[in-house]
Amino acid sequence: MSIELKTEDGHVTITNEVIATIAGGAAIECYGIVGMASKKQLRDGIAEILRKENFAKGVVVRQDDEDVHIDMYIIVSYGTKISEVAHNVQSQVKYNLEKTLGLKINSINIYIQGVRVIQD
Numbered sequence: 001m002s003i004e005l006k007t008e009d010g011h012v013t014i015t016n017e018v019i020a021t022i023a024g025g026a027a028i029e030c031y032g033i034v035g036m037a038s039k040k041q042l043r044d045g046i047a048e049i050l051r052k053e054n055f056a057k058g059v060v061v062r063q064d065d066e067d068v069h070i071d072m073y074i075i076v077s078y079g080t081k082i083s084e085v086a087h088n089v090q091s092q093v094k095y096n097l098e099k100t101l102g103l104k105i106n107s108i109n110i111y112i113q114g115v116r117v118i119q120d
Helices: 016-028 052-058 082-101
Strands: 002-007 010-015 033-036 059-064 067-077 107-116
Touching (some): 002 016, 010 016, 016 052, 016 067, 016 082, 033 052, 052 059
Antiparallel strands (some): 002 010, 033 067
């Protein structure tokens, strides 16, 4: 699926993968995020951290008529308050998508796929 925007100059089509990549890039910038995880179930109890080019695999974009819903699968850093990290991710992703694409996002659901200890 994709989102169609009508402007004075014509039509703009934005694919869900573009939306997912922008959302993943915004999320990874938030404090307390180790990385994006695959939306697929965990294998052997270990969540795999996705590389930058695969952020879209950790984000699901759903559309119901005019409503846009986003599900994000993330891995957080050990020792951070998970609820605060999730709230920050929601705020940052919503702001970036609205600013970058002009989309109104109805919901951003965060799924914590794991907690990792970051070693310096």
